[in-house]
Amino acid sequence: MKQDYFTYTDGLFDRSKISEKPEALKGIRVLDLTHIIFGSVISKWLALFGAEVIKVEEPYEGDAWRMASYWAKYWKDSSPFFQCLHPNKQFVGIDLKTPKGKELVLELAQKADVVVENFRAGLTEAWGIGYTTISKINPKVIYVSCSGYGQWGPLRFFPSWDLIAQSMSGVAQLTGFGEKQTYKLPDYYGDFMPGIFGAMGALGALNQREKTGKGQFIDVSQVEVLFRMMHHWSYMDVTGEDLPCTGNVDPTMAPSGIFKTQDEQFISIAIATDEQFTALLKAMDRMDLSQDPRFRETFERLKPDRADAICEIVEAWVKKKQGSDIIALAQEWGFPAAPVMDDLQIANDEWRRERGSVVEFEDDMYGKGTWPGTAAALEKTPGRIKSLQRPIGYHNHYVLQKVLNLSKEQIRELEKNHVIGYWGNSIGQRPPAYYDMSKDPIVNFTEGEEK
Amino acid sequence: MKAEKGKDQVFSRHLTGKSASEHLSNFNKLLAGLMGSSEGKPEVLDDTTVIEISHANFPALISASILGEFGAEVIKVEPPDGDPARKVSHYGINVEGIGIPFLMESRNKQHITLDLKTGKGIENLKKLITQSDIVIDGMKPGFLDSLGVGYQQCAELKPGLVYLAVSPYGHFASKGKAFSNIPDTDLTAQSEAGYPALIGNPEAPEPYNYPVKAGVWAASYMSAALAVSGALTALFYKRRTGEGQMVDIASYDAISSWQGYSTIWGANFRMPRARVGNFDWSIFPYGYYEAKDGFVTIAAGSDQDFRGLLKIFKRWDLEEDWEFVFDRITDDVDKLKELETEFKKEIVQHTRKELVQKTLAYSQKAARDKLRGKGFPIAVETLTPKEVLNEEHWKVRKSFVEADAGGTKIKMPSPAPKLSDTPLRLKKIECGLGAHNKQVYKKFGLNE
Structure with missing residues (x-):
């Protein structure tokens, strides 16, 4: 007898076997010159799938995001919101302002497959560690520059953050109920979304390099990525009108909305097709509406007055139902509905643990914690968390010996001349108070003395 | 954005000085040449054939579109009556029976029809699969398997195949099975990912106090x-x-798993976040504010940035009470509102342009400060999409294209990001139902 499909797939993605499986990007070295979120999540993807990522920070300063935490709350002197961006990375502290520091970064770049940076546009060029310099010493390099508006064009130097990019792309005006009740896309969507597009670009270039051996330059603009996901340009072009803010209604689906149930739960329902509409009507026991000329056909049903009318009918129905009943009916009949989940439900969701998108991980330095895992499940080369953040410069000895073949003496010299350096004592930078650095095998790394 | 004298306005002292300016100007020209055109350049996936089988599933449909931009030969397989995604359209507005979302994501694809209810249809699909490199399964989980063309069978038909499954709850794990019958939409995907629970103002009158969805397809595109x-x-x-191998994406978990902050908050605080309207959980000010003539976006996160803003507004009196980041967080929203009220009073006295110019002028000067202690407050106009199109920068970069959609020219966003040697391209939109039956059937040896 044929195996049940989900028994088969559960076997393919069995999380207990992950540590035995290979990593897709093993052998790829990434020089990570990023900070805050946008660039950092590009190298996060690469690190999760096996690349060796070396993050360079300014000694005693480091990534400004190290101390950024929601409600200014910290976990073992670190920001968990910084932690989750930096799994599996190696942390070196190099002072780029010193000529020798710049030299070290260039030497690392020479041995890297990918360089990712998200300084203000033009800064790495001005510092002599930009694409024009590095591509000369390493023609195989894939150089990913991340910025608000891209590296060329009149607006290139204009400042950007997630929210500024949302504003400069037009996304800012689209969420909520109109001008005075407009909301931003939270949790730095304007960084995470361009970040995953940047990773996509880097992965495309890595594929190309397998064929040709050649690297290339990638210009990721936050704003252009946000453009790419907006229907508004075509809509304005076709209709000559603006596509306004529509609250909880998706104007491409009718009915659609976020509704309140009898037990005061919020659930969303959105109907994209005639087939789904029939399923909903069956679930509502309202098949009489299926012959209503206002609703029978998708294009007709989507017209504003009709969409409003059917939304009202659905709203009244939901009000008399329990949230869990509606989800059960959605599964039974096959229409799109989902509860509006909250943070706590997500963190405790068993399904997300099974998928590996929420993981329990025990780190050598920080101990046990719950973290966002991988957002894509790969059967044979699953992504995985192997370590959490480390203090600035924690991997100095390790990386400089392993990658640049420097001797202990040469490294001591660099320390003495303040070319390389370490963490400061501020929150987000320092290691957890209980941790004994003097016994740490990486921070005190000596080649040849490995276990 | 040019400063008055026509010189580039820069915000770092490293970008000033003659040699830096010259180098950056040359770099700008170099990139304009290097990135400006895709003519004669190779494509990453010119050796890759993609079969897209999806049903009212935009995450699957968009991924095929992006693989098409990377140069893959993408064949979208539809039933004889078409993918109902064709009719997903704003207010029912369509171009010859096709909604804008489907038009926009038919980039470089070929569209063929196969009736998978017949043996011949399945045989033809198998022929396609044996000649492909990536299969995108955007059907109900287990459906293709039940037809004998799921991952297990595909991997035998074509060793080395990448099987990309895209569905709401995924093709494995508890909810994958329990909710396999629930179809995808962007709104329901946002909900299951907890996104609307973070948006909106709980103090607004009903129903404006509800959780609010993102006004763009935040889940589908992610x-x-x-x-x-x-x-x-x-x-x-x-x-x-x-x-x-098989790759599995759960669209209902995309935002929550990639952004990840919900997991961290829930696991560490053991409670859900309350919605905080225009505030942010770690930065103030970081939101939209009403100026004299419309809305501006103001971001001034660090203590230095904040002090910069106080200087611009000449409100140093606020410094003592709100000096540190820790004073300006939303764990006490009512208290923060006092500060916001003071800010709003100042902001509304200026026009949008004045606010942009004042902050940029301040930040440009502050950036030259060696100790970098003066901060970098930013204000920009909160643009509408229509206003965005006036910006010269996007014309220079060709960030929008007039795509030829079956004889009609339609404005669309260009592919992103920009790659120098293998640029992503929007070559054609030809999405009539079965438009490529003839060529594809012939090329892949399918039975009519």
Whole structure:
């Protein structure tokens, strides 16, 4: 007898076997010159799938995001919101302002497959560690520059953050109920979304390099990525009108909305097709509406007055139902509905643990914690968390010996001349108070003395 | 954005001075040449054939579109009556029976029809699969398997195949099975990912106090980008080892798993976040404010940035009470509102342009300060999409294209990001139902 499909797939993605499986990007070295979120999540993807990522920070300063935490709350002197961006990375502290520091970064770049940076546009060029310099010493390099508006064009130097990019792309005006009740896309969507597009670009270039051996330059603009996901340009072009803010209604689906149930739960329902509409009507026991000329056909049903009318009918129905009943009916009949989940439900969701998108991980330095895992499940080369953040410069000895073949003496010299350096004592930078650095095998790394 | 004298306005002292300016000006020209055109350049996936089988599933449909931009030969397989995604349209507005979302994401695809209810249809699909490199399964989980063309069978038909499954709850794990019958939409995907629970103002009158969805397809597009990244990761592994594999994306978990902050908050605080309207959980000010003539966006996160803003507004009196980041967080929203009220009073006295110019002028000067202690407050106009199109920068970069959609020219966003040697391209939109039956049937030896 044929195996049940989900028994088969559960076997393919069995999380207990992950540590035995290979990593897709093993052998790829990434020089990570990023900070805050946008660039950092590009190298996060690469690190999760096996690349060796070396993050360079300014000694005693480091990534400004190290101390950024929601409600200014910290976990073992670190920001968990910084932690989750930096799994599996190696942390070196190099002072780029010193000529020798710049030299070290260039030497690392020479041995890297990918360089990712998200300084203000033009800064790495001005510092002599930009694409024009590095591509000369390493023609195989894939150089990913991340910025608000891209590296060329009149607006290139204009400042950007997630929210500024949302504003400069037009996304800012689209969420909520109109001008005075407009909301931003939270949790730095304007960084995470361009970040995953940047990773996509880097992965495309890595594929190309397998064929040709050649690297290339990638210009990721936050704003252009946000453009790419907006229907508004075509809509304005076709209709000559603006596509306004529509609250909880998706104007491409009718009915659609976020509704309140009898037990005061919020659930969303959105109907994209005639087939789904029939399923909903069956679930509502309202098949009489299926012959209503206002609703029978998708294009007709989507017209504003009709969409409003059917939304009202659905709203009244939901009000008399329990949230869990509606989800059960959605599964039974096959229409799109989902509860509006909250943070706590997500963190405790068993399904997300099974998928590996929420993981329990025990780190050598920080101990046990719950973290966002991988957002894509790969059967044979699953992504995985192997370590959490480390203090600035924690991997100095390790990386400089392993990658640049420097001797202990040469490294001591660099320390003495303040070319390389370490963490400061501020929150987000320092290691957890209980941790004994003097016994740490990486921070005190000596080649040849490995276990 | 040019400063008055026509010189570039820069915000770092490293970008000033003659040699830096010259180098950056040359770099700008170099890139304009290097990135400005795709003519004669190769494509990453010119050796890759993608079969898209999806049903009212935009995350799957968009991922195929992006793989098409990377140069893959993408064949979208539809039933004889078409993918109902064709009719997903704003207010029912369509171009010859096709909604804008489907038009926009038919980039470089070929559209064929196969009736998978017949033996001949299945045989033809198998022929396609044996000649492909990536199969995108955007059907109900288990459906293709039940037809004998699921991953298990595909992997035998075509060793080394990358099988990209894109569905609401995924093709494995508890909810994958329990909710396999629930179809995808962007709104329901946002909800299951907890996104609307973070948006909105709980103090507004009902129903404006409800959780609010993102006004763009935040979940569908993020799912698609994750799917493409997953497929390209698997394809890279295949190039090195010859081994294919299955990649699984749950669109209902895309935002929550990639942004990840909900997990961290829930796990550490053991409670859900309350919605905080225009505030942010770690930065103030970081939101939209009403100026004299419209809305501006103001971001001034660090203590230095904040002090900069106080100087611009000449409100140093606020400094003592709100000096540190820790004073300006939303754990006490009512208290923060006092500060916001003071800010709003100042902001509304200026026009949008004045606010932009004042902050930029301040920040430009502050950036030259060696100790970098003066901060970098930013204000920009909160643009509408229509206003965005006036910006010269996007014309220079060709960030929008007039795509030829069956004889009609339609404005669309260009592919992103920009790659120098293998640029992503929007070559054609030809999405009539079965428009490519003839060529594809012939090329792949399918039975009519």
